[in-house]
Amino acid sequence: MSGMNTNAIVTGASRGIGRSIALRLANDGIGVIGTATSLEGAKGITDELDGKGKGYVLDVSQVDSISSFFTSIKADFETPLILVNNAGITRDNLALRMNDDQWQSVLDTNLNSIYQVTRNCLRGMIRARWGRIINISSVVSRMGNAGQSNYAAAKAGMEGYSRSLALELGSRNITVNSIAPGFIETDMTSDLGEDQTTALLARIPAGRLGKGEDIAALVAFLASSQAGYITGETINVNGGLYMG
Numbered sequence: 639m640s641g642m643n644t645n646a647i648v649t650g651a652s653r654g655i656g657r658s659i660a661l662r663l664a665n666d667g668i669g670v671i672g673t674a675t676s677l678e679g680a681k682g683i684t685d686e687l688d689g690k691g692k693g694y695v696l697d698v699s700q701v702d703s704i705s706s707f708f709t710s711i712k713a714d715f716e717t718p719l720i721l722v723n724n725a726g727i728t729r730d731n732l733a734l735r736m737n738d739d740q741w742q743s744v745l746d747t748n749l750n751s752i753y754q755v756t757r758n759c760l761r762g763m764i765r766a767r768w769g770r771i772i773n774i775s776s777v778v779s780r781m782g783n784a785g786q787s788n789y790a791a792a793k794a795g796m797e798g799y800s801r802s803l804a805l806e807l808g809s810r811n812i813t814v815n816s817i818a819p820g821f822i823e824t825d826m827t828s829d830l831g832e833d834q835t836t837a838l839l840a841r842i843p844a845g846r847l848g849k850g851e852d853i854a855a856l857v858a859f860l861a862s863s864q865a866g867y868i869t870g871e872t873i874n875v876n877g878g879l880y881m882g
């Protein structure tokens with residue numbers, strides 16, 4: 639539970655990990671402002687939140703879409719003091735074959751977006767002298783992953799950004815942390831073949847892929863007042879796949 643009666647933005651709340659985070663925060667009594675890239679997705683979020691929040695359209699890779707989103711939420715919600723930067727994509731390819739679009743779209747959606755969305759929330763948090771910024775990174779930011787140089791670069795950049803922001807905002811009672819999930823069962827990992835999944839499971843001490851709820855539980859804690867002394871961290875949630 640948050641120590642304050644507040645609202646949370648969860649980007650990419652229509653599916654996968656973001657959906658689990660949105661439902662968990664709403665269940666904990668936080669007003670959830672969830673986002674999807676389509677009207678249909680936004681409506682689905684509103685329906686699922688069942689009066690505990692609302693869905694909006696947002697493309698985090700587009701600055702214009704970010705400004706419209708922040709204008710629209712003002713009409714419905716008080717200043718959000720919790721921000722979960724969750725929206726993300728993969729466009730995998732070996733570095734030798736990677737094209738500019740694969741590189742740029744991943745950097746725009748997973749890294750530049752964090753800077754653009756977060757800056758819109760900072761004034762409100764500073765004024766309230768309370769805030770929680772939680773960025774969803776990935777185990778590959780530290781492990782690396784063949785075929786994901788674009789994605790690993792974006793997520794490593796996100797973690798460096800988080801640590802710097804934590805230094806700037808610590809005295810304002812605003813914490814900034816990253817969560818690095820391992821392999822979680824969502825659409826993003828649904829195209830792993832049987833052989834790949836078997837090989838992967840052999841490397842995961844917990845013996846299973848993660849669930850959205852495994853990530854949502856940590857988000858709920860980091861968003862709470864109990865976690866006020868944790869900042870600038872990247873916390874692994876990966877079943878033991880990587881322990882760096």
Ligand code: NAP
Nearest residue numbers: 650652653654655675697698725726776821822824825826
């Ligand atoms: P997912 O199931 O593919 O869902 C992605 C979410 O992001 C959807 O809600 C999607 O909205 C939204 N999204 C995509 N592009 C967007 C854009 N340009 N603007 C705004 N929203 C956008 O992914 P997931 O597995 O839940 O991943 C969520 C986060 O966890 C990502 O940052 C990912 O990198 C990270 N992560 C995932 C795993 C894993 O194993 N699944 C592991 C480590 C880290 P629409 O529904 O409208 O498309």
